Amino acid sequence: MELFDLSGKVAVITGSSKGIGKAIAERLAEHGARVVISSRKAGPCEEVAAAINAKQGEGRAIAIPANIASKEDLQRLADETTAAFGQIDILVCNAATNPYAGPMAGIADDQFEKILQNNVISNHWLIQMVAPQMLERKDGAILIISSIGGLRGNALIGAYNISKAADMQLARNLAVEYGPSNVRVNCIAPGLVQTDFAKYLWENPELLKTVTEPAPLKRIGQPDEIAGTAVYLCSPASAYVTGQTLVVDGGLTIAW
Numbered sequence: 001m002e003l004f005d006l007s008g009k010v011a012v013i014t015g016s017s018k019g020i021g022k023a024i025a026e027r028l029a030e031h032g033a034r035v036v037i038s039s040r041k042a043g044p045c046e047e048v049a050a051a052i053n054a055k056q057g058e059g060r061a062i063a064i065p066a067n068i069a070s071k072e073d074l075q076r077l078a079d080e081t082t083a084a085f086g087q088i089d090i091l092v093c094n095a096a097t098n099p100y101a102g103p104m105a106g107i108a109d110d111q112f113e114k115i116l117q118n119n120v121i122s123n124h125w126l127i128q129m130v131a132p133q134m135l136e137r138k139d140g141a142i143l144i145i146s147s148i149g150g151l152r153g154n155a156l157i158g159a160y161n162i163s164k165a166a167d168m169q170l171a172r173n174l175a176v177e178y179g180p181s182n183v184r185v186n187c188i189a190p191g192l193v194q195t196d197f198a199k200y201l202w203e204n205p206e207l208l209k210t211v212t213e214p215a216p217l218k219r220i221g222q223p224d225e226i227a228g229t230a231v232y233l234c235s236p237a238s239a240y241v242t243g244q245t246l247v248v249d250g251g252l253t254i255a256w
Contacts, residue, residue: 003237007032010085011234012077014068014126015095017044019195020145023223024092024230029056031231033090036081037063068095068122069114078129087137090234091130093123093167094145096197098160112159119163123170127185131178140183141234144171145226148189148249164189168245175243184242186233191249193221216251 011028015021017039025035029052037045037052045063052061064080066073081088097118100111123144134140149157150164167187174185192201192211201211212219229248232238247253 004031004231004235006090006231006235009033009089009234010036010081010087011090011092012036012038012081012088012130013092013094014038014066014077016092017041017048019197020190020193020223020226021092021094022048023227024094025061026052027224027227027231028090028092028234029060031235033234034059034085035061036077036085037061038066038077039095040065040067068118068126071125074122074126075129078126082133087133088130089134089139090141090143091127092143092145092230092234093126095122096145096160096163098157098197100159101156101200103155104158107159115159115163116166119160120166120170123167127170127174131174131183134183135178135181138182140178141238142171142174142178142183142185143230143233144168144185144187146171146187146189146245148191148247148253150189150245151247151253171245172243179242184233184238186238186241186243187245188226188229188233189245189247189249190226191215191221191247191252193223193226195223212250212252214252214255215249216255219250221248221250 011033013021013025016025016037029035037049042065049061049063066077100107144167146167147164149161171185171187
């Protein structure tokens with residue numbers, strides 16, 4: 001268990017009031033971390049934090065709502081976390097958006113800008129706010145939740161995929177910059193996971209079968225199945241892993 005022991009660590013997880021982010025927060029807390037639940041709305045954040053505290057013990061989770069599109073909100077998230085817990089050891093950039101589906105020729109400028117802002121630039125902002133203290137301590141783990149979409153072309157969600165490919169490169173670049181200070185930066189690239197974010201791809205049984213049939217495991221993934229990889233990449237078990245994108249997709253990308 002020492003390999004996965006996060007006792008004494010503080011983790012901030014964006015987009016953690018539901019879906020993959022919530023599952024990651026729950027599992028990090030289960031392995032000993034104190035966690036900060038953050039998304040736009042306070043109510044859902046407080047519910048998740050309360051549930052974690054009820055299970056893991058009071059004070060293990062707090063809620064700090066923040067809109068990732070707001071630089072001021074993100075700075076407040078970093079500052080309030082440090083004030084409450086003393087430091088930030090783990091940052092999971094999970095929150096993302098995709099307001100458009102269709103060919104690139106049809107996307108409006110504001111839609112493309114929103115995707116790049118929320119999925120790439122906001123990650124950059126928050127990392128730059130949190131990384132200095134990690135670099136000073138010479139210890140830290142940063143994780144960006146990307147997507148297998150960043151590895152492939154797609155006529156329906158091309159702009160989203162562009163942003164997710166950029167996240168992979170952001171992790172590689174920062175891994176090179178931060179590595180000498182023992183701060184690691186990695187990505188997870190999930191396949192289709194049963195979350196509200198991807199509901200349009202799985203709520204139709206016929207479409208779901210079409211999407212999952214080519215994969216060796218032939219099923220949709222669950223948020224908790226991404227959380228295990230997150231625990232690995234945030235724990236001592238992955239101390240020699242940085243700049244990498246771990247694909248968690250039921251084998252889909254190797255089968256197509």
